[in-house]
Amino acid sequence: MNSMIKIKDLEKYYRTEEVQTVALNKLTFDVKEGEFVAIMGPSGCGKSTLLNIIGLLDDPDGGSFIFNGIEVAGFNERKRADLRKHNIGFVFQSFNLIDELTVYENVELPLIYTGVKPADRKKRVEEVLEKMQIMHRRNHFPQQLSGGQQQRVAVARAVVNNPKLILADEPTGNLDSSNGNDVMQLLTELNDQGTTVIMVTHSEHDAKYSHRIIRMLDGHKVTEDILV
């Protein structure tokens, strides 16, 4: 399998007036296409920072980040946005749905930004809502849904564009175990269909769904457990 992500000596600092905190310290690792990687570590170890950089939401301060064979470290916001919207889907702990939009409209939004025609949008949104078993709630607003249902909508939104990569940041953190398992099942299915998944989690249970666990401490990789 080809490497989708090649990270080498990645650095990220957070500066305040007096203190400089190292969030990522010469981090190096690869993720292959179709892999399911879990990133674990205590709070403040830099895993969310890493996810933001992989998701092209943040810029590294040093090192190299090659995405699909292209060096993306140093891309401007516009280029990052373009790359992101065609290739990456996000799932967050707190779902991050837009409260003013219905389930359908939330899922439709990425397709609007990628310029998909309305007729195609309808087809694709409906397909993905069916797949996530949330079609019956299509006209509801996020506040009218349970946490599990909201996360299903968030996953639907993340996959509606058929991204090559899904980044999940504590996807089960706000869910009970039953709903959490459902979401993990969904991610596994997506991975089985070829989507690369990188997940940040505190949960050993969730991490077991992945192929490989990267454990981090103080901004660098300490161990790597290969599960499959």
Add this chain to the structure above:
Amino acid sequence: MFKNYFKIAFRNLWRHRLFSFLNILGLTVGMTACFLIFTYVNFETSYDNFHSKSDRIYRIVADLKTPTEVINGSGPSWAVAPHITEFPEVETAIRVMQNVILFKKGNVKFNEPEALFADPDFFTTFDFPLVKGDSKTVLTEPLSIVLSETLAKKYFGDEEPMGKTILLTGDQLPATVTGIMKDFPENSQIKGNVVVSMTTITKKFNARLNDQWANYSPYAYVLLKPGTDAIAFEKKLPGFLEKWNGKEMDQLQMYPTLFLEPMKDVYLRSTRGGFVTGNIKNVYIFSIIGFFIICIASINFINLTTARSAERAKEVGIRKVIGARKTQLVLQFIGESIIICMIAFILTIGLIALLNNSFNDLSGKVVSTGIFNNLQYVFYLLLVALGIGLLAGIYPAFILSSFKPVTVLKGRFATGANGNLLRKSLVVSQFAISTALVIGTIVVYAQMSFMRNQDLGFKKDQVLVIETNGDSGAKALKETLKGLANVNQVSLSGSVPATGNPSAYSEIENIKGELQKANLDLFFVDFDYIPLYKMEVVAGRAFSRDFMTDTTQAMVLNEAAVKMFGYTSSEQAIGKEFKQWGREGKIVGVIKDFHFQSLQQPIKPLTMRIEQGNMDYLSVSLNTSNLQSTLATIEKAYQKNIPNRPYSYYFLDEFFDRQYKSEEKFGTLFLNFSLLAIFISCLGLLGLASYSTMQRTKEIGVRKVLGASVPNILNLLSKDFLKLVAMSFLVAVPVSAYFMHKWLNDFAYRINLSWWVFALAMLIALTVAFLTIMFQTLKAATTNPTKSLRTE
């Protein structure tokens, strides 16, 4: 994508109903106020624009240099217009004079106060269209009259008026209707509802008038030929006067200078008076207020939107994560802002349509016939709404769209110090504007009250003035009234305060013993005038029946006249000689200065003399007991003694105050717009206060748990806002003091800008601001702390 934006925008509006309501209400009220001001300013600046030749029409005015002063007059002498046509540059020259004329048709009598006398070219020069009659000839013959459509209806009903006769000045003069004109437009500086041919005066009554160079009276206008350089033409006028009037000027020591005022400037910019006058300063003041009000409304918009940015931050983050570009977000937020403005625009149209008539009443004239009659105005308003949407939307749009998704999605978002500073500065500017307007309002009202309550130097209460128009029955009426039970005194005179009076070229012995020439104001009075008006005699005596010569050889001066001739005390003037309009004699008394004109004018030197003719007013000092029956008795006596004229009377105090009508209208408009400005500012403050208390819910809870009382919390929440209002005061004071000082300069007698004006304004601003935020803060302060802490 736009559909998505619309959805979000409307759902957001609905979800945050209070903010949306405050925003839309503020914008609606602001745009309405601004639009009404625009119509007012537009109307004021439109005077005389409807004359197609207005670019070539000039009013001829004259400065008159006498040995003592330079008088800035509004009209040249009678001879100027007939002779100025000798210049090849001049197409036409017209004199126009307004007069009260008594009209009689059958048994119906009316005093027409807006009657004009005008030269034959009146209708070919000005665009006052004729419905009937030939504009070239309607005013050629003496005793020709052109009636307005309204007046034609009044006198003739459905009858054909052309060629019919109306009797002028009672029964004596039969005038023929030679034309019917459309009613003059409201924005005409020349006011009249009937035009009588000037030849009626110059051919029938005083054939020499056309050659009188030292007799000043009517307004005169000149139409220059196309391409004429008015400034170059004006330079030829001194030579013209010298040629025709040089000798007489030297002899009288009266040296006129002629100037040309562009027709379009007469109403707003001339300081020499006119049929009606406006004030360019008021136009500027209202334009500034309009601009300020729209700024305040836009500031609200910016403040409320950026204050709520925390709530929109998450949405921005999500949109960015799933691929939105910054420009797309900027467009989305500007679009939302425009949507709000469009809603406000629709409401504004409705509100303007509703308020149109009330605003006309308020401004005292028909400034607008309704917004739907001027569709281009609707378009302008639409542009303004779009402009506000764009301008007020840009800042919040850029702020919101520049949020970093990483930060906002983590919930680590906090409104930046910059945003807070900006909001605070904007609140300070809003309240500075509002407080400045409050100060302005207080000053205008204080000045009005000062003028109304100022001791005018004469008795103006309980004095009834009857217009006798020089009728021969006036003396008999005076005698009849003297015998009535509730009548204290009666006096017949040529002038009463505030009616205007003639001025006479006079010679009075000065301190050096020389006869000094001067143009002096003149009151024709009788023996009862000075006692009736309780004028104070400071030297010598008032006119008295005990002195036979008083009717022909005596004059009374006011203190200003005494000073003009160099005397340091009033006593020095007693017994000095005078010559005036064919009369010679001695000064017998000096009266204390009194305001015979409005308080905008300084008290000018005045002469008084006993006269038999030209007595237009009968002043009656009354007891107010049984007033209704006394008035009825007086009217009966009038009908008996002056049967040929309609009865017209007024109370002097009301009449005197009517001089301040335009100031009063100005004050009322100022007050109303200031109230609106404060109202809109308070809407913004209310929004910010409710937002800020919402944000501090947890802090309030913690403080209450730790023992803070309700007043403590109230103090905590209010003081930040009140500090801003207090700061705004520091900006408002110097600005308003500067402008109001300039405004007051128009009044010869005026109030001082004392500290209490500013203190009162600050008190009002603080109270209004406190009351506005109190509701929100009180609600937060009295909430059970367990509730506030649970929101965490």
